[in-house]
Amino acid sequence: MSKKIIAAIIIILVIIVGLYQYNRKVPSLESINADYSLSSNELYDAFENDEKQALTLYENKVIDVSGKVLSIKEEGGTSVIVIESENAMIGGINCSFNEKINNIQEGQVLTIRGRCQGFLMDVILNNCIIINE
Numbered sequence: 001m002s003k004k005i006i007a008a009i010i011i012i013l014v015i016i017v018g019l020y021q022y023n024r025k026v027p028s029l030e031s032i033n034a035d036y037s038l039s040s041n042e043l044y045d046a047f048e049n050d051e052k053q054a055l056t057l058y059e060n061k062v063i064d065v066s067g068k069v070l071s072i073k074e075e076g077g078t079s080v081i082v083i084e085s086e087n088a089m090i091g092g093i094n095c096s097f098n099e100k101i102n103n104i105q106e107g108q109v110l111t112i113r114g115r116c117q118g119f120l121m122d123v124i125l126n127n128c129i130i131i132n133e
Contacts, residue, residue, distance in 0.1 A: 029113050029129050032062050040067030040093045044085035047119040058116040064131055065093050066111040072104055082122065083112065094122040101130065 036058065038046075043065050046054040067083040070092065074080075079101040085092025095112045104110070111132045114125025 029062055029115065029127055032113075034064040034113055035061040037064040038066075040065055040083040040085045041087065043123055044088055044092050047123050048087060051119055055118060059118055061116050062113060063116050063125065064111055064113050065095075065125065067093065067109065069104060069106050069108045069110060071106060072101070074100060081110070081112065081128075083110070088122070091122040093125060095125045095128040097128050104130070 043058070043063065046058070065083060067085065070082045070084040072079060072081050077100055079097045079099070081095045081097070081101065081104065082091050083093040083095060093112075095114050110130060112125065112128050113131050114128035117124040117126050
């Protein structure tokens, strides 16, 4: 085979793998048990006090976090709920959902399950679901 044919085959394979990874669905957390269950204050304070240690404990782990809804934002077909933390200047726990969330109000106390992605002024939880309202 010529080098051009081999290069073309490699490029096509890379494109196929890339498209597969891009379109792969993230599994729901409904059937997964949480690794940790914390209040919003406990989770936020862990990152605020020792981010390196908190990342070691919580990064990429499934966490149930309970607290009061500070704000709700809708972005296209998705929602972001921020759970209040007493020691955060603004915000606390940023919970991103893969769908639009209805019937939730600011001030409501919730338990949300999400995968912890780290800390950027707020603790970031992705792929969230509401455990109880």
